Amino acid sequence: MTNNSTDQFRFGTIALVGLPNAGKSTLMNHLVGEKVAIVTPRPQTTRNRITGILTEKDFQVVFLDTPGINKAGGRMNELLNRAALEALRSADVIIILVDSARYADRPYLIRKELALLRGKVMDFANVFIAANKVDKIRDKKNMLPVMEELAELFPAREIWPVSALSGDGCRALLDKVISLLPYGEAHYPEDQISTLPMRFMAAEIIREKLFMHTRQEIPYGLAVEIENWTEEDNLIRIGALVYVLKSSHKSIVIGKKGHVLKSAGMEARQEIEALTGKKVFLETWVKVRPGWNENRGILSSLGLG
Ligand SMILES: Nc1nc2c(ncn2[C@@H]2O[C@H](COP(=O)(O)OP(=O)(O)OP(=O)(O)O)[C@@H](O)[C@H]2O)c(=O)[nH]1
Ligand SMILES: [Mg+2]
Structure with missing residues (x-):
């Protein structure tokens, strides 16, 4: 208490x-x-x-x-x-x-x-x-x-x-x-660990796994947006869009026979399952969006700006 x-x-x-x-x-x-x-x-x-x-x-x-x-x-x-x-x-x-x-x-x-x-x-x-x-x-x-x-x-x-x-x-x-914080009441329930929505955390986890599986300039041009999120009983269905800057990046992110996207997706799914305590069905699509990182609309849909 x-x-x-x-x-x-x-x-x-x-x-x-x-x-x-x-x-x-x-x-x-x-x-x-x-x-x-x-x-x-x-x-x-x-x-x-x-x-x-x-x-x-x-x-x-x-x-x-x-x-x-x-x-x-x-x-x-x-x-x-x-x-x-x-x-x-x-x-x-x-x-x-x-x-x-x-x-x-x-x-x-x-x-x-x-x-x-x-x-x-x-x-x-x-x-x-x-x-x-x-x-x-x-x-x-x-x-x-x-x-x-x-x-x-x-x-x-x-x-x-x-x-x-x-x-x-x-x-x-x-x-x-x-010891330097002001006196005051708690603002959040004691078991809450963040104010971030679960959808955002899931997108971040997917981005982390993709970062770990790619090199050089690819990570900087990667963004993840959750397009669909539906919960039924003990299952969460997630549809995620992965933005890349160029089509050459798309093939790297997908990997030979899809192995990069598959491995990253599997790791992300397991971590989101541990976080939510529910079974997760995760689908990811890679989309080429030249200049997404300069585009106001996309940046703001990613919570930037
Ligand atoms: N050896 C060692 N590695 C650390 C330590 N703290 C962080 N790292 C590593 O440093 C790298 C960057 O850590 P992050 O926590 O992502 O750093 P950050 O400041 O949040 O980085 P940005 O979000 O990119 O600004 C990771 O590989 C961490 O494991 C530390 O105390 N010792
Ligand atoms: Mg950081």
């Missing part, structure tokens, strides 16, 4: 921001204790603001996982950056995730790559830096220059070395930021 009396209970929002691939979604999933956001080794996996909810005895927190801030052009990237920056405004606490391993050999890059983000959080009071992926740095001496650079770029901000993958340091950071 949650203690919901407002004199002791805290409620608030924590935004997770950073460059693409820093580990924001991994950290949120770890803290929520469930896979809410999809995770892949590729940058720009997250394309929307993803909420994850954690409720404990004396607090409820809504995490806002955001797309990685990036400098690439194009309408979609503009929308990704905007979604990330808008999350800052509604947050009580901001955690900036940094991939420490990326900078172990080149700490000077921190200044170059994180200057933009620093400018955006200048006016916020509660900003923490999570120096993530410490598990990847074998010689801990190599963490020192990274910590020093971060301290120089973000003076007066606390810097916490963590591993979102192993969970090292994450609980201590969570306890710290929870």
Whole structure:
């Protein structure tokens, strides 16, 4: 049971921001204790603001996982950056995730790559830096220059070395930021883990599996839209459209004898079944839509913009 009396209970929002691939979604999933956001080794996996909810005895927190801030052009990237920056405004606490391993050999890059983000959080009071992926740095001496650079770029901000993958340091950071949340009542039932509709989560799971089965530029040109969703007793029938940018991409996504789409579809189906507790019948169609990532209508039907 949650203690919901407002004199002791805290409620608030924590935004997770950073460059693409820093580990924001991994950290949120770890803290929520469930896979809410999809995770892949590729940058720009997250394309929307993803909420994850954690409720404990004396607090409820809504995490806002955001797309990685990036400098690439194009309408979609503009929308990704905007979604990330808008999350800052509604947050009580901001955690900036940094991939420490990326900078172990080149700490000077921190200044170059994180200057933009620093400018955006200048006016916020509660900003923490999570120096993530410490598990990847074998010689801990190599963490020192990274910590020093971060301290120089973000003076007066606390810097916490963590591993979102192993969970090292994450609980201590969570306890710290929870102590800064305002007092208030829970906004969601205690077993709710996200505000996202199941349809959206299913589309994300399908996209994750397709990302994992394709290479190079294909993932960036992939989008998934749920076209049909019908529930009968213990069965969900899902029809999903997979958009690609070119016809050459379509044959790669389908694969020889359809094996890519088949494997990704099977993995997605199993995960959606585990998530919903129902049997899932999943059909996917691949459609070539040149320029979908520049098309306002399609972007907005995908929840972007
Ligand atoms: N070794 C290690 N890998 C990590 C850690 N955190 C995240 N990763 C890996 O880094 C990759 C990117 O993780 P994500 O959580 O998708 O990163 P993100 O910041 O959400 O990325 P975008 O959504 O693309 O901006 C995945 O392969 C994760 O498994 C960590 O602490 N240690
Ligand atoms: Mg992500």
